[in-house]
Amino acid sequence: MAKIPNAGFVSYLGSYGLGSNLQFDEHVAKIADKYGIQSLEFELPRQQSYREAIARVIAHHHSTLILLSGRAGDGKTHFLRTLFTSADYIGGTTHLWNQSPNCFEFQKQTQHGPITFTLVKDFTSSDSEADQRKLRSTIARILEQNQASAQDLPEATPSQLETLPHDPCHIVIIAGNNGKILERFQSFYGEGSDTKEVTKFIQALERYMLEHDRSAIDQLQGVQCHDMSACLGAAEIAAIYTEVLGDLRWHQCQECDYHNLCPIARNRAVLQAPLVLTRLLQCHELLIDNGMHFTMRNVLLLIVNALFGRTNDDKYLNCHVVQRNYNAVNKQLEALPPTLTDAAARQAAIDHIVMESPLGSKPFDNLLGLNLKEAASGKRGRKKSEDPQQVSFLSDDTMPIFHELGTLSLGQFSTKLSDEFLVLGANTEVFSEPIAQFHQKLSQEHDHYDLFASLQRSYQQVQEQDFSEDSSEQAEGAPALMQELLMSLRRLMFFVLPDPVSDQLFAPVLAQARTAVSQKQGGLTAPEPTTQAPTLSGKPFFAPFLLTSYPFGLSYLKLKHDALASRRHALERGARADAGINLKNSQSYDIACQLIVGLNRAFTNLMIVAGADDKVYITTNNKIDPMALSVIYDRARYQIKVEYEGQESNNVIRFEEHGSGRIALVFCSKALYGLEQAELKSKKRYLDLNPKLFEYLMALALGTSGLSFSQENTNDLSAFKASIDATIAEQISFTYQHIEPAPSFEVLFNNIQICQLNEAGGLD
Secondary structure, three states, X not given: OOOOOOHHHHHHHHOOOOOOOOOOOHHHHXXXXXXXXXXXXXXXXXXXXXXXXXXXXXXXXXXXXXXXXXXXXXXXXXXXXXXXXXXOOOOOOHHHHHHOOOEEEEEEEEOOEEEEEEEEOOOOOOOOHHHHHHHHHHHHHHHHHHHHHHHHOOOOOHHHHHOOXXXXXXEEEEEOOHHHHHHHHHHHOOOOOOOHHHHHHHHHHHHHHHHOOOHHHHOOOOEEEEEHHHHOOHHHHHHHHHHHHHOHHHHHHHHOOOHHHOHHHXXXXXXXXXXXXXXXXXXXXXXXXXXXXXXXXXXHHHHHHHHHOOOOOOOOOOHHHHHHHHHHHHHHHHOOOOOOOOHHHHHHHHHHHHHHOOOOOOHHHHOOOHHHHHHHHOHHHOOOOOOHHHHHHOOOOOOHHHHHHHOOOOOOOOOHHHHHHHHHOOOOOOOOHHHHHHHHHHHHHHOOOOHHHHHHHHHHHHHHOOHHHOOOHHHHHHHHHHHHHHHHHHHXXXXXXXXXXXXXXXXXXXXXXXXXXXXXXXOOOOOOOOOOOOOEOXXXXXXXXXXXXXXXXXXXXXXXXXXXXXXHHHHHOOOOOOOOOOOOOOOOHHHHHHHHHHHHHHHHOOOOOOOOOOEEEOOOOOOOOOOOOOEEOOHHHHEEEEEOOOOOOOOEEEEEEOOOOOEEEEEEEEEEEOOOOOEEEEXXXXXXXXXXXXXXXXXXXXXXXXXXXOHHHHHHHHHHHHHHHHHHHHHHHHHHHHOOOOOOHHHHHHHOEEOOEOOOOOEO
């Protein structure tokens, strides 16, 4: 009998991917039970703080409404299920959970007496009218109980009130999407039919859900709202990725009879290279900062697809697929001529045979979901899936992580030099000997997918092709195949070639992930050996994000990380909470200056060079004729200094942290107000920096894009400029009315500056 010792574990992991429309649904749990597999449990630190908050009210017998909010795929129902089945919290059984309806009650005996739990697995489901009426009255009673406690002990702190036992004790835990929670509660309690406690709760919930302001809801007694969307950051993704690929159960694969040709084992070894995870985390942060959302479900889908995705089928690889095709592939390998003794040539022939077989798999294309899109589009003569569930799964709506990664257009952008290197890098007549050796090393150590050899064959075919019959399918197919191979190789380069300076940004996160997984697994063994990515004379070969739609992506990440690090250090030294960020001595100072140059070019419609990085010009906007000259009304007021050291100043633009882990350009002003006694009042106008806006401004700074690059960005910039202009106009109006006399027309006219470039590239 053939030995396939790890088939159960591989099949279990596959259940997180294609065909599993929910990550934490019963489908995955049943697959684990079927194969006797211990399910993966990922520890998210913020979720532990949620558990502790819930445990406190259970321990103190305190009636509470608990909302588990978030988006689809954030693990809300799974989190509730673990609370229910854990003896440390509710103490139910898995069987009872599986048998219970969406909304159900459960009683638990404690030292303070019984606690009645009402649990709602998914608030998007439609429960019976009787269940809804009972839920409404229970929640209203909980709010009233807590309000009565607060009135009886007006001097008590919120934490003291939380320790007061209630009799009877009723705890309601609801899992639901943000919008559905708000919608259902608004419909539960119509105007005029609710108590003041309920009204206060609904108002606080609206502020939280619509404005992301949780200050009011955190002040409510007997209400907890735990945002499951906030639990998954770079550190958590790194830990999940490391744990799945480093699970100790993978060691059983070494004993498999088919291990030597197993594409799953090969993909896993390739994906374990630290640089692959670094690139993935860089992409993740860019997308998150653009407002996109990653979920636990989709992160696991991404990892599983990278491991098991196939290039020639719309189903995943598994141990039985490898077993079924092993003999046919092995026969082709045995048929290779004995005279093929050159190791590199023989390995290229093996790679070609494997990639042309049903065992073909390209992990870097899979990581972006390209294998699924190929399957859905019916490439290579395949028909589209007729299964409605399959078609639905392959849509952007049900594959959001691949849709979002697709916005990076990874591999669709390139440079002339990098493509010439990929096609002709081995040719010493075109490139120098070191370049040719670099090309050979890259091909031998990192191309396990026949990409370089296939590209050479395709290139040769294009060169020799007679295009006089360019209507033939062959004439159309060769250049298209060559382009497809080039894009796959660009993606390979993106994930394997280092950028030593910028790649260090995520080194602490990767080290933290490995340490956490090691502790969890009782000592994680080292990953299977992976070759180190080659460099050319110790220097990076190219800027990896030039192969994406975000060529300045690493500059954005560097500026952001440097700025936030500077901010943390300043706070540790006692800096004020509302102070700016000091970038003057930062390695990102030049990036910040370039950004201001781009801002000036956006504001003035001129390619300013001189003086464009130390001040910002607030010019008029000619909406009738955008190409007409703009003017500055008052040089003293409308030329705003840029404060790179973050010091407190009046009428300056500086960098500040705005929101958690985000940076913004901020116009800081202090205006005089009040007639009897003039006083200074501070105003701030924010321009949040996201990757899209950063790309736009940096492209303007380097002269690589037109002003119509992005309407969304120009709208944001126009609003920022208009807010600064309005603040300055307000200051001038108050000054002329109450402090200084208005200047004469002649003085006003002489203060006007026409925005034209001089020979030095500055404004005249």
